[in-house]
Amino acid sequence: MSLLEGTNLRKTYRMSRRTSVEALRGVDVSIARGEMVAIMGPSGSGKSTLMHLLGLLHAPDINDGPAPTLRFNGTDVTTLSDRERTRIRARSMGFVFQSFNLVPTLTAEENVALAAEYAGTSGGPARQAAREALASVGLGDRATHRPMELSGGEQQRVAIARALVNDPTLVLGDEPTGNLDSARTAEVLAILRKFNRERGQTVLLVTHDAEVGETCDRIIRMRDGMIVGDERVAQAAETVGAAAPRRIAVPSAAAIPVAAI
Numbered sequence: 001m002s003l004l005e006g007t008n009l010r011k012t013y014r015m016s017r018r019t020s021v022e023a024l025r026g027v028d029v030s031i032a033r034g035e036m037v038a039i040m041g042p043s044g045s046g047k048s049t050l051m052h053l054l055g056l057l058h059a060p061d062i063n064d065g066p067a068p069t070l071r072f073n074g075t076d077v078t079t080l081s082d083r084e085r086t087r088i089r090a091r092s093m094g095f096v097f098q099s100f101n102l103v104p105t106l107t108a109e110e111n112v113a114l115a116a117e118y119a120g121t122s123g124g125p126a127r128q129a130a131r132e133a134l135a136s137v138g139l140g141d142r143a144t145h146r147p148m149e150l151s152g153g154e155q156q157r158v159a160i161a162r163a164l165v166n167d168p169t170l171v172l173g174d175e176p177t178g179n180l181d182s183a184r185t186a187e188v189l190a191i192l193r194k195f196n197r198e199r200g201q202t203v204l205l206v207t208h209d210a211e212v213g214e215t216c217d218r219i220i221r222m223r224d225g226m227i228v229g230d231e232r233v234a235q236a237a238e239t240v241g242a243a244a245p246r247r248i249a250v251p252s253a254a255a256i257p258v259a260a261i
């Protein structure tokens with residue numbers, strides 16, 4: 001069953017009356033519950049834009065083409081107010097970005113607890129949830145450290161704990177390993193895969209790193225604001241650096257009616 005299903009997703013950034021960028025030119029995409037999916041493609045191909053739409057951070061364009069549709073977890077989210085979208089994001093989604101985006105003046109525990117409070121958990125239980133989330137990413141002994149007192153890999157694990165603290169249905173990462181070396185990349189992917197397997201969380205990652213893509217179940221390829229390829233990874237690599245697995249190419253999602261995927 002699809003967790004996320006979008007059709008006719010378009011996004012044009014208008015810079016002035018004359019200049020605009022068509023970042024997404026009509027994308028149909030369907031993500032099944034429990035999948036771990038990589039979105040790959042050249043710089044500027046629309047990966048982040050697509051992720052922002054799927055993560056309800058931005059709304060698709062409704063003008064200049066067929067009406068877009070976007071369903072998350074069975075709910076039509078295209079017509080929701082900003083407030084309702086924010087609520088879904090806070091409770092059901094977790095975000096990880098390339099630059100860890102931690103609050104520098106807060107400890108690791110406070111950074112993670114903030115996300116729990118934002119989703120409606122009160123102070124004490126939020127702290128408790130934060131400690132558990134930090135322990136689950138192997139940082140139980142770093143809870144009182146501020147970001148500056150942590151390595152890059154540790155900061156990214158705090159950001160992952162923050163993304164996971166509300167037990168989200170969907171975890172979205174925009175180049176979450178972009179600033180990490182291969183050992184730290186492997187750690188981050190192992191954590192995401194563990195949560196994907198044990199809690200059935202759906203994971204959607206934008207990445208430039210082919211090896212990261214090969215650890216996912218499926219690779220969606222973008223170019224010039226379109227999906228140009230959609231491959232299932234036959235046997236996802238367990239870690240970065242493992243031998244390249246076989247891939248089965250399936251036709252571009254754009255060529256298949258969404259209901260059939």
Ligand SMILES: Nc1ncnc2c1ncn2[C@@H]1O[C@H](COP(=O)(O)OP(=O)(O)OP(=O)(O)O)[C@@H](O)[C@H]1O
Binds near residue numbers: 013014022023045
């Ligand atoms: N806020 C914005 N205003 C104007 N143009 C934008 C904006 N965000 C993105 N764009 C343009 O839209 C296109 C797609 O951008 P997007 O960030 O989705 O690409 P990307 O595939 O994520 O690239 P990268 O791999 O470099 O992160 C690019 O040409 C970019 O310049």
Ligand SMILES: [Mg+2]
Binds near residue numbers: 047048049174206
């Ligand atoms: Mg990007």
